[in-house]
Amino acid sequence: MDPISAVSIAAAAASFLDLAGVVVTKGLRHHNSATDPHICDDLEIATKELDRVCATILIEDGVPSRRFTAGDVALRDLAKPCRELADDLVSELNGLRAVQSADEDVKRLTALVSAFREGLRKSDRDRDSIHQHSGENHSQPEVPATANVAILGEDTAQHLLELANHSERCTREKRILDSLRFAGMEARREQIVDAHRRTCDWILDEGQRPVSCPDPKFLNWLETKTGFYWISGKAGSGKSTLIKFLSHSPKVRQALSSWAGSEEIVITSHFFWNAGIEMQKTKGGLFQTLLFEIFRQYPSLIREAAADRWTSNDTLSPDRIAWTTSELAAAFEGLTSRDIALPRMLIFIDGMDDFCGGPEELIKILTSFARCRHIKMCLSSRPWNQFEAFFGKNIDQSLRLQDFNTADISHYVAEALEENEDFRKLRVSEPRCDNLGRQIAKDAKDVFLWATLVVRSILEGLSNADPFHILEERLRLFPENIGQMYRIMLASIEPVYYHSMVRTFEIMQFVTSTQSIITPSIPAVPDFAFLDETDPNLVENMTVA
Numbered sequence: 001m002d003p004i005s006a007v008s009i010a011a012a013a014a015s016f017l018d019l020a021g022v023v024v025t026k027g028l029r030h031h032n033s034a035t036d037p038h039i040c041d042d043l044e045i046a047t048k049e050l051d052r053v054c055a056t057i058l059i060e061d062g063v064p065s066r067r068f069t070a071g072d073v074a075l076r077d078l079a080k081p082c083r084e085l086a087d088d089l090v091s092e093l094n095g096l097r098a099v100q101s102a103d104e105d106v107k108r109l110t111a112l113v114s115a116f117r118e119g120l121r122k123s124d125r126d127r128d129s130i131h132q133h134s135g136e137n138h139s140q141p142e143v144p145a146t147a148n149v150a151i152l153g154e155d156t157a158q159h160l161l162e163l164a165n166h167s168e169r170c171t172r173e174k175r176i177l178d179s180l181r182f183a184g185m186e187a188r189r190e191q192i193v194d195a196h197r198r199t200c201d202w203i204l205d206e207g208q209r210p211v212s213c214p215d216p217k218f219l220n221w222l223e224t225k226t227g228f229y230w231i232s233g234k235a236g237s238g239k240s241t242l243i244k245f246l247s248h249s250p251k252v253r254q255a256l257s258s259w260a261g262s263e264e265i266v267i268t269s270h271f272f273w274n275a276g277i278e279m280q281k282t283k284g285g286l287f288q289t290l291l292f293e294i295f296r297q298y299p300s301l302i303r304e305a306a307a308d309r310w311t312s313n314d315t316l317s318p319d320r321i322a323w324t325t326s327e328l329a330a331a332f333e334g335l336t337s338r339d340i341a342l343p344r345m346l347i348f349i350d351g352m353d354d355f356c357g358g359p360e361e362l363i364k365i366l367t368s369f370a371r372c373r374h375i376k377m378c379l380s381s382r383p384w385n386q387f388e389a390f391f392g393k394n395i396d397q398s399l400r401l402q403d404f405n406t407a408d409i410s411h412y413v414a415e416a417l418e419e420n421e422d423f424r425k426l427r428v429s430e431p432r433c434d435n436l437g438r439q440i441a442k443d444a445k446d447v448f449l450w451a452t453l454v455v456r457s458i459l460e461g462l463s464n465a466d467p468f469h470i471l472e473e474r475l476r477l478f479p480e481n482i483g484q485m486y487r488i489m490l491a492s493i494e495p496v497y498y499h500s501m502v503r504t505f506e507i508m509q510f511v512t513s514t515q516s517i518i519t520p521s522i523p524a525v526p527d528f529a530f531l532d533e534t535d536p537n538l539v540e541n542m543t544v545a
Contacts, residue, residue, distance in 0.1 A: 173299045175315050176306055179323065180292040182279050188271040188351075195245040197415070199408040203242070204251045210407045216399045222255035222346075227370055230391035231380040233401030235483075236449030238408075239380040240271065242401065243350040246378065256346055259376075264343035268293035272351035281356040283365060287328035290347060294335070298343055305335040336372035345375045352381035359386035402446035409451045410441040416455045422462040430468045440475060447481070454478050 201208035203218050221229045233239045246252055247269040256265050270289045272281055279285030295302050303310045309331075314321055323331075335342070347369070355362045363386065369375055381387050383400070392398050414437050417423045427433040436458070444451035454475060461471050493501055 169303075172310060172315050173295075173302050175317075176302050176309055177292065177295055177299070179309075179320050180288050180295065182285075182288060184277050184280065185289055185292070188273040188276055188280055189244060189269070192240045192244045192271070195241050196408075196412045199412060200242055200245045202404060202407070203246070204249060204255075213404050213407070216404065217396050218399070219255055221376075221397055222252060223258040225259075225397065226373060226376050227394075228366070228376075228391055228397060229378045230387065230398040231378070231401060232383040232387070232392070232398065233380070233405075234447055235382060236447045237401045237405060238448035239401055240350050241448070243269070243271070243348050243378070243380050247348045252346070256344065260344035263374075264298065266294055266297045266343045266345045267348075268297070268345065269348035269350070272349070272354040274351075274354035274356065281354055282325075283355075283357055283361070284323075284325040284328055286349070286355075286365070287325070287332050288323060291328065291331055291335070294345065301335060301342070306331045307334065333368075336369060336375065342372070342374040347375060347377045348379075349377060350380045352379055352387060353384055359384055363387075363390050405446040405448060406441070409444050409446065409448055410438070412448075413437045413440045413444075413451055413455055417458070420459055420462055422465075423459075426462070426468065432468060436468075436471060436475070443475070443480075450481070 198208070202210070202213060203216055206215070209215075218229060231239055231242060247267065253265060253267060256267075268290055270286050272286075274281050279288065291305075295305075308327075309315055349366070352359070352362055366377060366379070369377060379391065383392075417433075417437050423433065440451060440454050440458070444454070457474050457478060458471055461474050466474070
């Protein structure tokens with residue numbers, strides 16, 4: 001329904017409420033004081049006016065071009081019996097003029113008043129339904145007054161116009177948010193393993209920090225500082241897990257309250273991923289993810305930051321209109337540079353070394369964000385020279401994860417082995433089992449992923465009933481670093497499978513470098529089952545729709 005029709009029916013509904021209230025009030029007064037000769041006249045006038053308003057509602061139903069919501073239909077269905085009740089009430093009033101003291105007539109009037117009370121309650125519910133649906137299928141930015149609004153008081157008419165404009169504002173906000181969302185937006189975050197129990201706590205809780213570990217000063221940065229905080233670490237050291245842990249921690253928001261004061265707080269994040277789709281490794285994906293999260297939490301910013309989108313009639317179109325990179329950059333520029341009321345924002349950005357545009361370009365983008373005093377950013381990456389030179393200069397706002405991982409890795413290995421029943425049984429007869437966990441933690445060299453993979457191998461050996469010396473051999477033969485491990489994995493593939501392996505890699509490269517309708521996210525292992533039955537030219541024949 002368009003806004004004009006919505007306001008017309010809503011106005012009639014509001015009049016119905018007002019007049020029904022008059023009928024109920026005067027009816028009760030008549031019941032308690034039947035000797036007043038003017039009560040019947042006043043009540044009849046109010047009842048006839050109620051009948052007229054109900055007729056107005058029913059006239060709207062006869063207009064062929066009108067599109068009605070569920071709330072409109074409910075109000076129409078209510079108007080019909082209300083007209084019948086109004087006719088009955090007028091008849092009763094005429095009878096009461098002749099016999100005002102008749103108990104039977106008073107009882108009948110009381111029954112009609114009760115019916116109007118029920119109508120009043122139902123109309124109130126239907127009015128709420130109309131307010132919820134009045135924004136459907138319309139595109140006019142402003143709602144002019146109509147003849148039907150004139151029957152209301154000025155305050156009520158203004159309120160209804162404000163409701164209609166609010167409905168359109170909500171529609172525009174939702175359409176813009178929907179246009180920013182893309183398939184795979186949360187994929188990388190969801191794939192990152194959650195922090196193991198009682199690991200990562202050291203960064204937010206001094207009591208959980210080993211004496212040998214320095215103070216990372218992260219809490220102080222949250223509470224009082226601005227700019228960047230950089231977390232660096234080796235590949236597989238657990239940077240992404242730490243960023244995910246921090247982005248979900250209520251302690252982070254609590255610490256930010258000291259910095260934000262009475263202002264609102266928005267926490268958002270983006271996880272770069274070079275193995276993912278294009279939007280997970282480009283600046284367009286960065287802008288789009290951050291804008292979506294910021295607008296979702298603080299929708300009042302949309303109108304100012306995305307002004308061109310807001311005023312465009314295309315925004316109300318059911319078709320999704322893609323954003324260009326320049327449009328996204330302009331929207332973020334509008335968000336951070338214009339004189340608008342901003343909440344305090346903490347932005348987490350993980351995997352800067354997975355950004356496909358190069359470190360210099362990313363540093364330039366992030367620096368433009370940081371010019372806004374309402375924004376601070378926590379970043380993570382491997383210790384590339386460009387990042388080290390720019391973000392590593394301030395030792396109070398950076399940390400090397402390998403300096404803090406030793407205790408967490410030791411805790412994880414000990415707990416993972418202790419939870420295994422076969423390990424506990426073996427330890428009874430083999431005291432050297434306790435040394436196995438300590439050796440794993442030591443050989444990990446602060447790389448959490450390496451420790452995780454070794455523990456997985458040891459647990460597999462325990463399930464195979466391997467004796468202790470075989471478990472030691474598993475540890476001894478395990479590659480010393482992640483890169484070497486991958487090379488060994490590839491070398492272990494038999495030559496007969498080389499062709500299938502290359503085809504699989506080609507398909508992965510294709511689906512992660514295009515926005516294809518073939519798959520909205522990274523394929524899982526079962527998705528490749530069809531490869532055994534396809535022709536060798538499958539990759540060349542694939543097209544992007």
